[in-house]
Each structure stands twice: as structure tokens, then as C-alpha cells.
Amino acid sequence: MRQQHLTAASAAHPQPPQHSEPAPPSKRLAVFVSGGGSNFRAIHAAVQQGAIAGTVAVVVSNAPGCGGCDYARQHGIPVLTYPAPKDDPSAGLGDDELLQQLTEEFSVELVVLAGYLKLIPSSLVRAFKRRILNIHPALLPAFGGKGYYGGKVHRAVVASGVRFSGPTIHFVDEEYDTGPILAQAIVPVYPTDRPEQLAARVLKEEHRLYPLCVAAMCDDRVTWREDGVPIMWTAH
Numbered sequence: 001m002r003q004q005h006l007t008a009a010s011a012a013h014p015q016p017p018q019h020s021e022p023a024p025p026s027k028r029l030a031v032f033v034s035g036g037g038s039n040f041r042a043i044h045a046a047v048q049q050g051a052i053a054g055t056v057a058v059v060v061s062n063a064p065g066c067g068g069c070d071y072a073r074q075h076g077i078p079v080l081t082y083p084a085p086k087d088d089p090s091a092g093l094g095d096d097e098l099l100q101q102l103t104e105e106f107s108v109e110l111v112v113l114a115g116y117l118k119l120i121p122s123s124l125v126r127a128f129k130r131r132i133l134n135i136h137p138a139l140l141p142a143f144g145g146k147g148y149y150g151g152k153v154h155r156a157v158v159a160s161g162v163r164f165s166g167p168t169i170h171f172v173d174e175e176y177d178t179g180p181i182l183a184q185a186i187v188p189v190y191p192t193d194r195p196e197q198l199a200a201r202v203l204k205e206e207h208r209l210y211p212l213c214v215a216a217m218c219d220d221r222v223t224w225r226e227d228g229v230p231i232m233w234t235a236h
């Protein structure tokens, strides 16, 4: 089966992973949410349709009352609270407890941040090296970093006058939005756009692109250039 990465194949790129053996078994996912969870729902739908060779083993949130957590509970998926609320430390997990739950209790293999608004601690970044994805609603490295989340991102994009935006899926490192980029997609930004209109246009692309990235990770279809740039391969 000939494989290509998502853009035109080039001899300069290393070769795709050779999967002569049967498809890898289903990977166990942890999904982190803070809000409505539409990206989580898109990923879960793709899991249910067989488009992602994975299982959502657990959902983690700093906001256990959010829509994404409600969806998880409606589908029988356990929900963990992290970090614990500052005013009630007993109501959630600490860093070490979270790591222990993800690795030992739930045997998580891939962490997927989907609208999660808190910093992932270095301990988790180290334990899941090259196994934590995040989606950002702009074309990183622009319009990213601390303070850039949700509608704030789209307000900044519209205010800047740029003519393209779109989602970025990247690997997570110790800082906000600075990890290696795995995939991006572009949408037009019209000078007449209100931020809400741009947000809806970008979100539609998020729901298309993120499940493709999670599927590639579950199929072991991501390789790494020697300079640390990831390549997502798709089977033809």
C-alpha cells in the first residue's frame, strides 16, 4: 500500500512507516476539555464510526460541570477533575495523582487536548513525550500563547486585518502553543467578518482536521524528521 504524507510526496522526506503487520490495536485516549466539548464530540463520533482506532478511556477537565463533561457522563466515560479548584483542593487531582490515574488506572497511550484551558504540567509532558496533541484556533505561531484562547483568538485575528486563519494541531511541550506543528488548515478571513463568524468557520475545519490527526496517531502514521518536525502520513 503506497503511502503519502498530507502534502505532495517528496524524495527529500523520510519514508512512511511500513505497516506490513496487521493494524495496531486500538489506542486508549484521554481527552482534556474545559468547555462545550465540540471537538471531543467530533473525535468521539469518529471513534464510534471506526474512523479512529482508539477508545476514549477517560475525560479530564478543570470544569467538571462543562458541556464536554456532561457528554462524557452521558456516554459512560469516566471524568477526572484536574487541576483541583483552588478553594477546594480535595475536589480534584494533583499533578502526581493525575499522572498515576492516566498511566496506571486508565493505561492511557495518547492525550488529546480539546479546548482545555489550563497549562499541562511538565511532569505530564515528559511522561507523554510526543504523545500529547492540542488544537489551537489560529495559524500558530501567530495569535498564540498565554491569553490567546477561545473568542480572544478570533477577536485578535479579525482586529489584525489578516486574510487567512485556521486551526493548528500541534504536539504539546512545556509552554502554551510552542510545540511542533502536526497539521494546519486555512479558512478565509473577510474584512467584514465579526469574530463569531470567523470562529464558526474555523471550528468547522477543526472538527474535520482533528479527528484525522488523532486517527493518524492511533494508526502510528506519524514519523519525525531528524530536525524534530512531525510528518503525518495518509494511506492511499
Ligand SMILES: Nc1nc2c(c(=O)[nH]1)N[C@@H](CN(C=O)c1ccc(C(=O)N[C@@H](CCC(=O)O)C(=O)O)cc1)CN2
Pocket (backbone or CB within 6 Å): 113, 116, 117, 118, 119, 120, 121, 125, 134, 135, 136, 137, 145, 146, 147, 148, 149, 172, 173, 174, 175, 176, 177, 178, 179
Ligand atoms: N503545556 C501546555 N499546556 C497547554 C497547552 C500547551 O501548548 N502546552 N495548550 C493549551 C491550550 N491553549 C491553546 O491552544 C491555551 C489555553 C489557555 C491559555 C491561557 O492563557 N489560559 C489562561 C487561563 C484561562 C482560564 O483559566 O480560563 C492562563 O493561563 O492565564 C492559553 C493557551 C492547554 N494547555
Ligand SMILES: NCC(=O)N[C@@H]1O[C@H](COP(=O)([O-])[O-])[C@@H](O)[C@H]1O
Pocket (backbone or CB within 6 Å): 033, 034, 035, 036, 037, 038, 039, 040, 068, 114, 115, 116, 135, 136, 137, 148, 149, 150, 153, 203, 206
Ligand atoms: N487556545 C486553546 C483554544 O482556544 N482552543 C479552542 O477552544 C475551542 C473549544 O471548543 P470545544 O470545547 O467546542 O471543542 C476550540 O475552538 C479550540 O480550538
